[in-house]
Amino acid sequence: MKFLGVIIVCLTGGLLLYGTTDFPDWGDPSSPASTHLSDYYIEKTIEDTKVPNIVTSVLADYRGFDTMFETAVIFTAGLACFILLRDFRGKKERFYRHKPTGVVLHVKDGKKTLTVGKEFEHMDKDWVPSDLIIKTVCRILIPFIQIYAMYVVAHGDFSPGGGFQGGVIFGSSLILLAISYDLKTLVNRIKEKVLGIFAALGVLIFVGIAAICMPMGGNFLDYTALAPLVWDPHHVRALGMLGVEIGVGFAVMAVMAIIYINIVSEGRHDEGL
C-alpha cells in the first residue's frame, strides 16, 4: 500500500506541476481570477452597499445564499456530532471528594441516589488538581477574549473581521475555560440546551433577516427592502449585513462548543479533557 501510495502521489503531483505551467505568475494583476467579477466587487462595493470591507460585502450580500447555506452546514455538523456521540446514560460509578481533607468517596452503584453536603464535590475519576497559575491567567484572559470576539463581529463591516471569525474566537474562549478548569465548569455555566438554542438561533437570525425582506417588498436577502425598519435607511445594507453576521457568530460559537464538549467527553458531558 505504501509503494502504491508513492506511485499515485508522484503521478498526481507530476501532473499538477505540469499543469502549473499554464497558471498565471505569482501576483499577476491581469490573471483571469482577478479580471472579471472581482473588479466589479471592488469598484462598486461602496456605491452598492456602503460597506468598505469588500470581503464582508461579498460574503453577506453579493454571495449571501452561499454564506446562508455554509451556516446551515456548520449547524448540521454540530447536530451530527450531537447525534453520533451524545450518551444520556449516566456513568456507573461516581467519585466525591471531601474538599477540606481530600478524602475521596467512591460510589460503585450509580443508580442509587446519594445526597452529599456542600463540603463534597463531584469529581472525575482521573482527577488532578488544576494549576493555580493556569486558572488565574485564564480567568483574567477569558473576558478579554470574549470582548475581542464581540468587537470582531461588530466591526466586521469596516475592518478585518466578521461573524465566522468572531464566533470562532468566542468558541475558543469557552474551550479555554473547559481546558483550564474542567469540563463540568463549562457545562454548568452554559447548559447544553442553551448551546443548542444558540446554534439554531444563529441560523434563524440569518434566514429570518433574509425572509423578512420578502413581505417588505424585496427579494429574498435583498436588504434594501428593510429600509423602513431601520433608523438609518442610508446604510440599510450595512445594517442588514451586521445582523446576518451576528447570526453567523452565534451559530459558529455554539457549534464549536458543542463539538468540543461531545468529543472530549465521548458524549456523556461529565468528564473529559
Add this chain to the structure above:
Amino acid sequence: MTDLLPLIVAKYNYWLYVILMMIGLYAMIAKNNLIKKVVGMNIFQTAIILFYVSIGYKKDATLPIIQNAHGGQDAHAAVIHAIDYINPLPHVLMLTAIVVSVATFGVAMALAVRIYQRYQTLEEDELRMRLSEK
C-alpha cells in the same frame, strides 16, 4: 534544465502547494491509523486554502478594504481602481471553507470516537480483521 529554473521561480507558490497537497494525499492513502488519515485530509484542505488565497494576490496592492470610505477628505471624489486592491473573492470563499473544514473535522473525530468505542481500535488493518470475523 535551464528552462525549468525560471519557471519554478516565477510560480514557486504553486510548487509549494502541490508538495503540501501531495503530503496530505499520501497520508490519506498510506497511513494505517484513521486519525492520521483525517489529519492528512486537513493538510490537503490547507494546501487548497493557501492556493486560493495566493490566486487573489496582486503585486503592489493592499487589503480589500476601501480606504477613506467614510469621512475622508476626498471620499466621494476618489475613484476606486480595482488594481489597488487584492482580489476579495478567494478570501470570501476560503473564509467559509476554513470554518466548514473545522466543522467537518469535528464530525470525522466524532465518527472516530464511535469506531473506537465499538471496536477498541483505530488501526485500519485491525478494523478489517474485526469486521471479517463476524
